Amino acid sequence: MEFFNKVGKVALGSRLRLMTAVITDDAAKIYESYGMNFMPKWFPVFYTLMQEREITITEIANEIGHSQPSVSKIVQEMIVAGLVEDNQKSNDKRRNIVGLTTQGKEFSEELKLQLKDVEAAVDNLITESSHNLWAALEEWEFLLEQKSLFKRVNEEKKKRESQDVQIVNFEPQYLEAFKSLNVEWISTYFEMEEADYKALDNPQEYILDKGGKILVAxxxxEPVGVCALIKMNNPTYDFEMAKMAVSPKAQGKNIGFLLGQAIVNSARDQGASKIYLESNTILKPAINLYNKLGFQKVFGLATPYKRCNIQMELVIK
Incomplete structure (x- = not known):
């Protein structure tokens, strides 16, 4: 179709809905041609009930991947049509069992013949086509279950927006941003501590003059993110990655990861073998970021921060 050729893959949902509408319309015509008073939307529920076993509306919903209210509505419609009955006897009186009526069972035998014809027609369609749509749908369902289209689009958005991010070395003009961005996030979750003021008020003396580095995103x-690499006097660790902060208005643009990567690369360029950091487990996005960068949990170092309840290290390869 010209519209879909023009718009392309971004109209995937619209094209699938249109195909669904065409097939559903044909399904209604097929039932009518077989003399069946049956609605296409009933099929998944009715087919499940054809298995002749005790089953509840909730169990049907779970089995066919529909919502419980949707299945309940379809069951009520089929009850009116005389195909289904509920409140059937069960060994467990707490379960509201639904099943086929005598009329429904007779109808199911007619439906089985129609299904043979439908399956043969679909097989012929698959044979005629260059691509097996049924197999492709199974693969797409699996892939989307692993990672939804929503998540995939967000990843592409981050990737595109991150191209507009520059990571630069600290300059005096970024002093206010370095402090304000850190004060903002620390004050949101915790309280500012003495060690915070030392680093944020005097980064030149506390970080840079001691062989450390500060990067600005x-x-x-506009400065929207900062992170520091602090030289450590420790036989195990060369540097500490600290004072990472990203403005809330710039979050979702992969800035934290870009800063973290740049800090790790800077430590590597200086010959570091291990980097250390301190954090708190309530900061789940930050912990996920550190894991993504390759940091692993460790124990044992004394910390100047009350808020620290997790310590991590990165072995640089």
Whole structure:
């Protein structure tokens, strides 16, 4: 179709809905041609009931992947049509069992013949086509279950927006941003501590003059993220990654990961073998970020921060 050729893959949902509408319309015509008073939307529920076993509306919903209210509505419609009955006898009186009526069972035998014809027609369609749509649908369902289209689009959005992010070295003009961005997130979750003020008020003396580094993330030339690499006097660790902060208005643009990568690369360039960091487990996005960068949980170092309840290290390869 010209519209879909013009719009392309971004109209995937619209094209699938149109195909569904065409097939559903044909399904209604097929039932009518076989003299069956049956609605296409009833089929998954009715087919499940054809297995002749005790089953509840909730169990049907779970089995066919529909919502419980949707299945309940379809069951009520089929009850009116005389195909289904509920409140059947069961060994467990707490379960509201539904099943086919005598009329429904007779109808199911007619339906089995129609299904043979439908399956043969679909097989012929698959043979005529260059691609097996049925197999492709199974594969797509599996892939979307692993990672939804929503998540995939968000990842592409992050990737595109991250191209507008620049990671630059600290300069005096970024002093206020370095402090304000850190104060903002620390004050949101915890309280500012003495060690925070030392680093944020005097980064030149506390971080840079001791062999450390501060990187700044610019988005459209505005400082929206910062992170520091602090030289450690420790036989195990060369540097500490600290004071990472990203403005809330710039989150979702992969800035934290870009800063973390740049800090790790900077430590590697200086010959570091291990980087250390401290955090708190309530900061789940941050912990996920550190895991993504390759940090692993460790124990044992003394910390100047009350808020620290997790310590992590990265072995640089």
């Amino acid at each position: 610019l988005y459209h030339n």
